[in-house]
């Protein structure tokens with residue numbers, strides 16, 4: 001069997017803060033504390049948790065923008081703390097791409113869509129000019145935008161269209177691991193599901209693994225294969241999506257699930273049966 005795409009083993013990331021601004025009183029923020037999990041290839045692995053629970057810190061460690069305080073992260077079988085030097089880092093970053101939350105601030109307003117999608121190909125020295133143009137033309141079609149948009153600037157596109165450009169850029173280098181950092185939270189609800197459908201289609205086509213950071217449980221329910229719940233830097237619950245939604249064990253998870261907008265009558269009946277105040281975590285009659 002192939003090794004997993006991601007392995008976290010007892011991963012820790014602590015930040016030292018000086019409380020009074022002069023470095024006299026030090027406090028430690030345990031942003032990620034002893035977190036372990038495995039992400040199989042080709043799946044969508046969702047990370048849920050409220051603000052400050054450590055989601056972004058995990059993504060930053062995965063992208064090697066932050067070093068670990070303790071533990072081990074393997075990506076594609078490689079211990080990422082061993083990646084040293086500019087060239088090795090560049091080669092690693094080719095494997096791991098990110099789709100940011102806000103497409104407006106993540107696309108350079110002075111560049112055309114063609115230039116934006118082509119940029120990673122240039123940075124990584126891929127192909128001749130005409131080969132790159134050919135690739136850019138393929139990519140814009142993969143994300144279901146017309147070729148004529150290549151000459152436009154980001155401000156001429158809607159939020160959903162800009163996010164499609166962000167997705168095209170993220171897959172330009174054939175990276176197999178894509179971090180989705182709340183990819184639809186800045187979009188209108190009507191556009192969200194279309195972008196998620198596109199992400200699903202692309203995942204199948206290119207066998208992508210998604211590390212999907214989100215607050216949106218309804219999206220997770222429809223989209224993710226596996227879910228972990230983070231609370232204050234700790235992993236408090238995990239499971240296959242179906243299992244976690246139907247049998248949440250942790251009180252914190254139950255409270256989160258209670259907050260999902262009602263999806264259908266059956267879900268509502270189920271949610272009604274969850275006794276939030278019941279600290280034994282039992283589900284009435286279920």
Ligand SMILES: Nc1ncnc2c1ncn2[C@@H]1O[C@H](COP(=O)(O)OP(=O)(O)OP(=O)(O)O)[C@@H](O)[C@H]1O
Pocket residue numbers: 015016017029030031049050051052053054055056057058
């Ligand atoms: N560079 C830093 N220096 C000090 N503390 C930090 C730093 N980065 C993150 N933290 C702290 O680590 C904790 C986790 O932050 P993180 O950004 O990972 O949370 P998050 O779950 O992604 O939140 P959000 O959903 O708001 O993006 C928070 O308490 C945050 O204040």
